[in-house]
Amino acid sequence: MSSDGAGRPERREEVEERADRRLRRRYASERAFRTAGLVAIAFSLSALGALLGSIVLDATGALTVHSVRLELDLDPAQLDPYGDRSPDSLASGNAAAVLRSGLASEFPEVTGRSEKRALGELLSVGASYDLLDRIVAEPELLGSRLEFRALLSDDADLALRGETEEGVDEADRKLSGAQQAWLASLSERGRIENHWNLRFLTTGDSRDPEIAGVQGAIRGSFLTLIVTLLLSFPLGVAAAIYLEEFAPRNRLTDLIEVNINNLAAVPSIVFGLLGLAVFLNVFGLPRSAPLVGGMVLGLMTLPTVIIAARAALSAVPPSIREAALGVGASPTQAVLHHVVPQALPGILTGTIIGMARALGETAPLLMIGMVAFIVDLPTGPTDPSTVLPVQIYLWAEAPERAFAARTAAAILVLLGFLVTMNSVAVWVRRRFESRV
């Protein structure tokens, strides 16, 4: 500057041009910065879109299943082995043989033993269960002919969806050429039906993808969440009331607060280790049980509930507390009769959000054995069971291709529950927050 001033005076145009250039550069960097922000948001949104899109796309394979309509000869010799039509006898009938011969009658040209077996492999074991249920319910059908919708196996189902096994060696294919030809022939004759997979919502887990369902996992999740709620809600609200309204400012209170903040950030798997070491090995509580799962998740959710409840309590205007004290209420009465009811919507919202987090939690439950393969539907909090997220994990790891669609469908069920719970939380907040 000074040297410029001493020497040749800078021309006005030059100064303006430099200023212009600098301004353009600054504006360009402004635009770039702004664009970077937009790109960041677009990235997040498109990642979410890709996730949801791929789940919905995958889940379509599990929404419907394929069955074949068969004319069955309900042979009493096969279906009523003791000959007395008692439920015991009917339940132990050889339904699979009846179904196989029903299917074989569609293909009179199939005669060889191994060929007949290959033909029978197109049917799912689920078809036998369905037929047995039908016969037990309606024993008078015995001896007659029945048109029956028999569920096809998962591999047949995939083939009918057009998922070919190109690139796989003939010997390694799930369906042989003959089996595919039979399916095509049944399809041409209009015998194949594609119908809703209602079984998915009503049965427990299974090794066979076509008859596996999420009912067992839903019940397990429900039982677990009940235990979680019973543990974390009363404890959490009580702790929050104490810390927010009664606690003196001292070392102990500080220690509790630091602890709560830290527990909220402890990895969930550490709570699983705690459950394994303390609840299972020291207390001897049963493995794989919703009781223990609920206790572990309850401890995990506790900080969330406490923090939410404290926020709700501190949001109550002091005038309410002071008014109660002014008309002669004791501090306890002022808090329990006036402050807590005002804070309740906020506390409930926080609790529901905490429960939603607990519903999606998987890792700590793996530690306490809720990862077992369980077919029976759990009926109480000490029955072995699994939960929805663990079921998703198990199916995602399963080698059968058809489980990929079940995984996605189970994710949709889980997301459905989460959306419902969060909507309820939002509704509670909107409904009650304007009262004060």
Next chain:
Amino acid sequence: MDVIGWLWLGLPLLAGAAYWLGQRQALALTDGGRVEIHSLPQHYGQLVLVWAALPPLLILFAWLVIGSTLVDAYTVAAVESSGLLTEGQSASAIVVDVHTGMAEIDGADASPAHGAAQAAIARARGMFGIALAALVAVAGGAGLAYARRRITPELRARNQVERILTAGLMACSIVAIVTTIGIVLSLFFEAIRFFELTSPIEFFFGTEWSPQTAMRSDQVGSSGRFGAVPVFAGTLLITSIAMSIAIPVGLMSAIYLAFYAGSATRIWVKPVLEIIAGIPTVVWGSFAALTLGPKIRGFGEVVGLDVASESALAAGIAMGVMIIPFVSSLSDDALNAVPRSLREGSLAMGATDSETIRRVILPAALPGIVGAFLLAISRAVGETMIVVMAAGLAANLTANPFAAVTTVTVQIVTLLVGDQEFDSAKTLAAFALGLTLFFVTLGLNLVALTVVRRYREQYE
């Protein structure tokens, strides 16, 4: 239902009866309003309720904690003294069999000792149940009688009830401390047992991790190797990949939403980002394993890269996306805590928006943002399901994001899932890893929370 169950069911009845008796007695004292009593009748009822129901409740809780240990101890003693133990059988192993349902094979006892153990357990449950019922009845009855005798018009029932209530509330808040102590102790004791088998030096500095111990002690490699450096390195690699996505994207999202986006955009983008945070990690895990992993592998084949089917990249990307909303909402808090005057002053001097943000607001918000980053790292280090599903099991010591690596949480899960035996080095190693994980995340959280709090006070 057994005796204990009936006791739990009877407790509310006892409580109700105690309340009713206390209230009625206090009401009778007033003599139709002629005598002044200190508190309302229901306070006397509450006081009697506490005295009658609290001791039985504590006894039942104590049973919940130590009951099964007592029953097992009795059973072990009974089986050992029965003389039915054959060579090679241990009484405690038989008790475990009974608990896991292995004591019966096709409805018959597996061995005479198993039968004796089942009978002993049933006998112990009955015996302890009756003793417990007697104890509960005595404690409840004594509490009830004592409290009723104390009721006088002068008794400050309300104050006493309120004191008890406050103590109860405080006890609930101490659960947080008890949980932390429980975590530290349970991890610590198992880790100590592990370090008796493997030296801490090998664990923290060894570079070979092969925890699969052999079934028989004479097999080759029966001891397993527990050098955890490859496991830590794998955690670091995946965490770095995740952070290299989550930090820039999360921070830029927060900046855009706070300074550029119109309120209409903000209102719908923020909840959508929250959705990402609300999606369970198992869902991100299955996305990473079933969709992202194969895509990256396919892309690698096209480009000519050798990509493992369970690459660190797939797990890291999914984890990074999952953590974006976490970073963005914490950064948002930090950015909003910067006083408006700083921003307005900068704009008034002619700085553009981006210059204001980069040179004024970000430096001012830096401690809060660093705190957010630390919390995000702690979150990524402890994240389990995504890596369990999408990262591998092989403990490779590599910095190649296309290779398969393993992490601390993956190893904890693999070592413990499905393993019932509890004193092998393999299962104990999981607790040593858990302890390391706990202290690393604890350190990150403490630093982050301190930084954030101190910084918040600065502007308040």
